[in-house]
Amino acid sequence: MIDGRMVREQAGALREGVRRRGSLDKHGPLIDRAERLDRERRLTIQAVEERKAARNTASQEVARMKKAGENADELVASARELGADIARLETELAASQGEFDAILLELPNVTLPEVPEGDATKNVIVSTWGEPRAAGSVKPHWEVAEKLGLLDLPRGAKISGSGFIVYRGRGAKLQRALMNFSVDLHTREFGYEETQVPLFVNRDAMIGTSQLPKFEEDMYALRDDALFAIPTAEVPVTNLFREEILDGATLPLALTAFSACFRREAGSAGKDTRGLLRVHQFDKVELVRFSTPEDSPAQHELLTSHAEQVLQRLGIPHRRLLLAAGDTGFGSAKTYDLEAFAPGVGQWLEVSSCSNFGEFQARRASIRYRPASGEKPRFVHTLNGSGLGFPRTIAAILEHYQNPDGSVTVPEVLRPYFGSDVIR
RNA sequence: GGAGCGGUGGCCGAGAGGCUGAAGGCACCGGUUUGCUAAACCGGCAUACGGGGUCAACCUGUAUCGAGGGUUCGAAUCCCUCCCGCUCCGCCA
Numbered sequence: 010m011i012d013g014r015m016v017r018e019q020a021g022a023l024r025e026g027v028r029r030r031g032s033l034d035k036h037g038p039l040i041d042r043a044e045r046l047d048r049e050r051r052l053t054i055q056a057v058e059e060r061k062a063a064r065n066t067a068s069q070e071v072a073r074m075k076k077a078g079e080n081a082d083e084l085v086a087s088a089r090e091l092g093a094d095i096a097r098l099e100t101e102l103a104a105s106q107g108e109f110d111a112i113l114l115e116l117p118n119v120t121l122p123e124v125p126e127g128d129a130t131k132n133v134i135v136s137t138w139g140e141p142r143a144a145g146s147v148k149p150h151w152e153v154a155e156k157l158g159l160l161d162l163p164r165g166a167k168i169s170g171s172g173f174i175v176y177r178g179r180g181a182k183l184q185r186a187l188m189n190f191s192v193d194l195h196t197r198e199f200g201y202e203e204t205q206v207p208l209f210v211n212r213d214a215m216i217g218t219s220q221l222p223k224f225e226e227d228m229y230a231l232r233d234d235a236l237f238a239i240p241t242a243e244v245p246v247t248n249l250f251r252e253e254i255l256d257g258a259t260l261p262l263a264l265t266a267f268s269a270c271f272r273r274e275a276g277s278a279g280k281d282t283r284g285l286l287r288v289h290q291f292d293k294v295e296l297v298r299f300s301t302p303e304d305s306p307a308q309h310e311l312l313t314s315h316a317e318q319v320l321q322r323l324g325i326p327h328r329r330l331l332l333a334a335g336d337t338g339f340g341s342a343k344t345y346d347l348e349a350f351a352p353g354v355g356q357w358l359e360v361s362s363c364s365n366f367g368e369f370q371a372r373r374a375s376i377r378y379r380p381a382s383g384e385k386p387r388f389v390h391t392l393n394g395s396g397l398g399f400p401r402t403i404a405a406i407l408e409h410y411q412n413p414d415g416s417v418t419v420p421e422v423l424r425p426y427f428g429s430d431v432i433r
Numbered sequence: 434g435g436a437g438c439g440g441u442g443g444c445c446g447a448g449a450g451g452c453u454g455a456a457g458g459c460a461c462c463g464g465u466u467u468g469c470u471a472a473a474c475c476g477g478c479a480u481a482c483g484g485g486g487u488c489a490a491c492c493u494g495u496a497u498c499g500a501g502g503g504u505u506c507g508a509a510u511c512c513c514u515c516c517c518g519c520u521c522c523g524c525c526a
Contacts, residue, residue, distance in 0.1 A: 050483095051482095051483065051484090054482075054483050054495080055484065057483095057495080058482095058484085058494055058495045058496090059494080061494085061495060061496085062494055062495070064506075064507080065495090065507085067506065068451070069507085070506095071451080071506055071507070073451090075451085076451090076452095081506080085506045085507095088507080089505090089506060091506085092505090092506070092507095254443080
């Protein structure tokens with residue numbers, strides 16, 4: 010969340026931030042309201058604390074008088090009145106403070122200056138890698154997959170619903186090869202610590218990484234246990250250090266996690282949902298980094314390059330997009346999307362989204378670091394990106410590596426993990 | 434699921450209605466001293482939010498002893514609910 014102090018000291022920057030996202034109409038009035046609440050809140054704080062100070066001195070005087078054997082009844086009575094006053098003011102304070110806090114949770118992060126303003130049409134293609142095959146020159150992945158027996162979509166729909174994928178045989182194995190290859194790459198070459206984390210997390214964790222309260226309808230929830238299925242391993246991994254103060258010397262921290270991810274995709278029914286394009290449950294390797302504020306822009310480039318490396322080693326043509334403010338995620342200050350080209354469906358598919366959250370998540374989750382012994386704790390910057398999301402990566406492989414006879418060549422780096430060089 | 438015990442500052446650990454923002458120790462920082470390392474001694478050492486201010490270092494108020502409520506003039510201390518940990522029993526694997 011943004012710093013509450015910004016409401017008082019930099020309301021203009023906040024307004025400019027939401028304007029660049031194209032949501033001034035929606036968030037502007039919230040900022041106005043927050044400014045009023047902040048003034049109200051501080052006046053009430055003063056009033057409450059004045060009375061508490063008076064009560065504290067009175068209480069001490071009562072203690073003194075009783076010890077001296079004097080009658081303190083009168084003072085006790087007046088202190089009791091103060092207490093009633095305090096209770097009333099505290100109710101007021103809780104109301105304005107509560108509303109103020111709720112607004113803070115609703116306000117998106119302010120994007121960095123280099124992020125273009127406007128909606129997705131203003132996204133910038135930063136770079137392109139590889140030679141995409143002509144759109145429509147090959148069959149869409151679902152046709153190849155069906156012919157080769159890699160996916161069983163009807164049975165997935167039968168046991169869980171559409172958007173729940175059953176991988177079979179070499180389809181399942183391809184996924185496992187992808188997992189082992191990527192985790193090995195990130196741990197061996199790029200220095201990430203491998204983690205395995207819970208797939209269900211509590212509400213505090215979801216708030217910490219800013220999935221909640223805004224996007225509750227997109228989450229699967231186990232209401233009996235007050236747990237949510239994670240939409241990405243970003244949630245458990247980033248929250249690992251919630252309410253902790255890290256030793257500055259350990260930064261930057263780099264963690265990776267392979268996990269299943271669960272998304273209800275409410276509101277996107279029927280949109281790009283064929284085959285592996287948009288599913289409710291999928292596997293992904295996530296990269297998470299924690300850094301100092303000064304270092305986070307460089308860490309962001311580094312993390313994005315790690316995700317890109319996966320695509321390059323796989324030999325899949327792809328491009329990097331700098332998302333415009335309006336297309337940048339709620340909590341992100343800057344996001345690169347990596348898109349792989351899938352010639353069968355003729356589309357660029359988002360396979361990774363690499364974001365620098367600044368201190369937005371760290372503030373919510375209270376993840377701090379001490380720069381050096383004796384110094385004050387500061388919020389870390391959190392970053393994460395997928396490296397990569399598997400269904401769309403598999404879609405890209407099945408299309409890019411498709412041969413005229415309908416077989417699919419296995420990318421070279423996967424062969425040691427997959428066990429053969431072609432799926433036919 | 435049942436029973437018992439426990440949760441206090443960066444860490445360990447006292448305290449059992451007012452004298453406790455919290456003894457003592459460790460760690461850490463500054464100083465003195467010994468030719469280096471080490472030791473000894475002295476001093477310092479929480480966070481958040483208000484207010485004031487020649488506004489990053491100063492003064493002042495409030496809150497914080499797992500969380501949230503309650504009793505009281507006053508709660509780390511008493512009561513209730515919840516969370517977490519440990520031990521034992523039961524249940525499931």
